[in-house]
Amino acid sequence: MTGKTQNADPPNEGTVAVGDKGRTAQPRVGGGSPAWRLDLLAVIPGLRWLVKRRWLQFAVVFPNLVFFYLFLIAGVFGSPVGNRNIIIIFVWILWWFLLITLMVPFASRVWCTVCPFPFFGEWLQRGALIGTRVGKPGVGRNRMFGLNLRWPKALSNIWLQNFGFLGLCTFSVALVTRPIVSVFVLGGLFVVATILHLVFRQRAFCNYVCPVSGFLSLYSMTSMLEVRSKEAEVCSKCADKGCLAGNESGWGCPWFMYPSRMDRNNYCGLCTECLKTCPYDNMTLRLRPFCSDTRIKGYDESWKAFIMLTLALAYSMTLLGPWATIKDWANASETGQWGGFALYAASLWMSALCILPGVFFGSVWLGRLLGGGAPKPLKDLFLGWSYTLVPLGLLAWIAFSFPLIFVNGSYIISVLSDPMGRGWDLLGTADFKWTPYHPELLAWIQVPLLGIGLFFALRTGYRFAQSRFGSTRSSILGFSPLAVLLTAIACGFLRLFVG
Amino acid sequence: MNWKIEIASALLVLLSLVAAPAWVLHVESEAAAAHEASPARVITLTAVAAGGIWTEEEVAGHNYWRRQPEPARTVVLSGENVVIRLKSADVSHSFSIPELEVGPVAVEPGKVSVVRFVAPAPGEYLIQCSTRCGPCHEEMLGTLVVLGSGETLADYPPGLLPPRTKCPNHGSAAHSEGGDR
Ligand code: SF4
Ligand code: SF4
Ligand code: SF4
Ligand SMILES: [Cu+2]
Numbered sequence: 001m002t003g004k005t006q007n008a009d010p011p012n013e014g015t016v017a018v019g020d021k022g023r024t025a026q027p028r029v030g031g032g033s034p035a036w037r038l039d040l041l042a043v044i045p046g047l048r049w050l051v052k053r054r055w056l057q058f059a060v061v062f063p064n065l066v067f068f069y070l071f072l073i074a075g076v077f078g079s080p081v082g083n084r085n086i087i088i089i090f091v092w093i094l095w096w097f098l099l100i101t102l103m104v105p106f107a108s109r110v111w112c113t114v115c116p117f118p119f120f121g122e123w124l125q126r127g128a129l130i131g132t133r134v135g136k137p138g139v140g141r142n143r144m145f146g147l148n149l150r151w152p153k154a155l156s157n158i159w160l161q162n163f164g165f166l167g168l169c170t171f172s173v174a175l176v177t178r179p180i181v182s183v184f185v186l187g188g189l190f191v192v193a194t195i196l197h198l199v200f201r202q203r204a205f206c207n208y209v210c211p212v213s214g215f216l217s218l219y220s221m222t223s224m225l226e227v228r229s230k231e232a233e234v235c236s237k238c239a240d241k242g243c244l245a246g247n248e249s250g251w252g253c254p255w256f257m258y259p260s261r262m263d264r265n266n267y268c269g270l271c272t273e274c275l276k277t278c279p280y281d282n283m284t285l286r287l288r289p290f291c292s293d294t295r296i297k298g299y300d301e302s303w304k305a306f307i308m309l310t311l312a313l314a315y316s317m318t319l320l321g322p323w324a325t326i327k328d329w330a331n332a333s334e335t336g337q338w339g340g341f342a343l344y345a346a347s348l349w350m351s352a353l354c355i356l357p358g359v360f361f362g363s364v365w366l367g368r369l370l371g372g373g374a375p376k377p378l379k380d381l382f383l384g385w386s387y388t389l390v391p392l393g394l395l396a397w398i399a400f401s402f403p404l405i406f407v408n409g410s411y412i413i414s415v416l417s418d419p420m421g422r423g424w425d426l427l428g429t430a431d432f433k434w435t436p437y438h439p440e441l442l443a444w445i446q447v448p449l450l451g452i453g454l455f456f457a458l459r460t461g462y463r464f465a466q467s468r469f470g471s472t473r474s475s476i477l478g479f480s481p482l483a484v485l486l487t488a489i490a491c492g493f494l495r496l497f498v499g
Numbered sequence: 500m501n502w503k504i505e506i507a508s509a510l511l512v513l514l515s516l517v518a519a520p521a522w523v524l525h526v527e528s529e530a531a532a533a534h535e536a537s538p539a540r541v542i543t544l545t546a547v548a549a550g551g552i553w554t555e556e557e558v559a560g561h562n563y564w565r566r567q568p569e570p571a572r573t574v575v576l577s578g579e580n581v582v583i584r585l586k587s588a589d590v591s592h593s594f595s596i597p598e599l600e601v602g603p604v605a606v607e608p609g610k611v612s613v614v615r616f617v618a619p620a621p622g623e624y625l626i627q628c629s630t631r632c633g634p635c636h637e638e639m640l641g642t643l644v645v646l647g648s649g650e651t652l653a654d655y656p657p658g659l660l661p662p663r664t665k666c667p668n669h670g671s672a673a674h675s676e677g678g679d680r
Contacts, residue, residue, distance in 0.1 A: 055504075055508075058508060062508075062511070062512065062515075065512070065515075066515050066519060069515070069516065069519050070519050070523070073519065073520055073523055074560075075560045075561075076559065076560050076561040077523070077559045077560065077561065078559060078560055079559070079560070079586075079588070079608060079609055080558060080559060080560050080563030080564070080588050080589070081587070081588065081589055081608035081609060083608075083609075084608045084609030085560065087560075128500055128505055129505060129508045129509060129512070130501075130504055130505060130508055131500030131501055131504070131505055132500065133500060178560075178563075178564060179560040180560045180561055180563070180564055183560065183561075414609070415609075418609055420523070420527075421608060421609035422527060422530065422586075422609075422611070423530060423584075423586065423609070423610050423611030424526055424527075424530050426526070430609075430610075
């Protein structure tokens with residue numbers, strides 16, 4: 001398997017030892033209230049039965065596949081006007097909104113459970129839609145088709161996704177206004193996913209290529225849902241290791257995780273296979289506090305956090321801010337201002353890849369100096385503290401997404417009746433008009449959201465400082481430069497949102 | 500593996516790949532049929548602000564960005580019932596044929612507006628847009644050619660109407676047929 005799964009670093013917080021049923025208290029490094037977990041399979045009747053059904057994933061992916069197929073048809077044959085075409089309204093407005101405000105914070109990577117892009121690839125790879133196979137050749141104990149190559153070690157990180165996502169987002173205006181661009185991008189995801197599934201083993205595409213995956217992995221760290229093993233004891237005695245290697249009941253983890261040892265949400269696609277394969281029912285689905293995974297494992301993940309925060313700022317400026325010039329630059333495919341676009345793109349990439357990381361590094365460096373004590377490895381501080389950008393970035397994105405849905409809400413209703421913008425009226429809502437909304441109400445949603453983001457950023461940052469600096473005084477001193485930076489960023493968003 | 504279930508679900512997937520476009524075609528043909536009142540000539544015109552034209556061509560996601568459609572020279576027979584379905588490929592337009600006192604009718608993206616009239620005496624009539632849709636709105640290209648009995652389009656060579664020259668986007672399209680952006 002890949003290097004991503006087994007990493008011997010001690011976690012920042014005590015999330016390794018896991019309890020079994022119901023709420024279990026756990027000690028936390030650096031104080032604070034003990035973290036709780038709620039075993040959903042134990043408390044929700046029928047859920048255990050459901051996640052053990054082999055047809056579960058097919059049953060949720062298939063309808064989604066049909067929808068995306070129709071979206072693609074609408075993109076090609078429907079109206080070229082973005083807000084009259086379902087591919088734009090449903091994918092970039094509704095899907096994005098649900099993803100960032102509900103799925104990621106509350107249900108981790110549940111989108112990946114229902115996502116249709118790897119459908120054909122996985123079907124070909126497994127030779128099955130619902131059932132499982134054991135035997136050779138394959139992966140682990142599972143019989144699998146295709147070349148089943150290992151993904152190159154050098155690319156076993158999320159850098160590809162970082163650049164892919166930044167690249168896509170540079171052209172976001174074309175993406176959200178021109179249906180055909182979305183067709184190429186979404187159709188491309190289907191094609192590339194299918195090809196990569198035939199060449200590489202399991203979900204190499206999802207783990208290392210899919211541009212959506214990068215921010216799902218990063219932000220799912222905050223999520224209140226997790227798949228984890230229950231008792232380490234049971235796993236250490238287990239000879240089957242079905243969660244890893246697969247067996248008659250299911251496929252070994254398609255996401256290259258060793259589910260039994262999993263201690264972060266990042267690369268678990270919630271496919272529910274390990275819940276099916278574990279012969280001891282030792283894997284489960286749990287509710288947990290917000291921001292429970294706090295360990296960033298590499299620079300690729302830190303940079304994802306920088307990129308996402310920068311994009312949130314850039315979009316807030318272009319879409320909500322008062323600067324018409326920047327808007328025109330970002331929208332070069334309509335305005336033809338390609339010179340301005342080059343400037344916009346260059347400053348976007350510079351800020352995301354150099355300026356924000358540079359400023360962040362400066363404050364970490366200063367913090368190390370102020371905190372005093374024995375010299376601490378900069379890399380450890382940099383990675384550890386870069387987690388603070390995760391809650392801040394996620395909540396900034398959520399706050400940013402509310403106006404989107406308010407402004408475009410009426411299109412969602414009307415496009416339901418006329419998905420292709422061809423004058424249909426399937427449900428009688430084609431002429432639906434949004435009742436004028438009150439922009440001043442939005443601020444009441446956005447400001448608390450930003451506040452929550454800043455709170456979690458400061459809290460996790462301070463706790464990390466405590467774990468590294470020890471005494472309260474030096475923790476406060478050490479964290480102060482970064483705390484100032486985080487607060488400044490939050491204030492910047494506040495200005496953009498409230499004006 | 501339970502082969503019956505595998506095959507059934509595979510069939511379901513393949514079926515849906517065919518059924519989805521079939522359903523789309525079905526709904527579209529019903530929507531178009533709703534505007535027909537027999538006997539009538541039904542014509543669909545799409546307004547494109549970027550090029551400043553009315554066109555009989557289908558303008559959809561897949562071709563909008565690639566090329567400029569041909570300006571319409573819509574041909575009908577004198578005395579015929581005419582139904583024109585009006586669409587927009589981009590912004591709000593409005594459709595009128597001032598000489599025939601047809602319209603103005605608002606044309607919105609994502610909607611189909613309909614005008615009905617009886618084709619008048621033979622001749623070539625200008626189609627106009629009276630909503631500020633873009634730099635070419637005053638001179639959106641498009642005409643209605645009404646043929647008398649025994650006439651063909653050859654009886655109406657291009658150039659009967661004064662050339663429309665104010666629009667920066669028309670390029671060669673104002674003078675010849677079609678042309679690229
Ligand atoms: S990683 Fe990407 S392609 Fe894979 S399931 Fe998630 S969203 Fe879909
Ligand atoms: S199969 Fe179950 S018991 Fe065995 S290692 Fe995996 S999770 Fe633990
Ligand atoms: S097998 Fe388990 S750990 Fe692996 S992706 Fe699926 S749900 Fe997550
Ligand atoms: Cu017009």
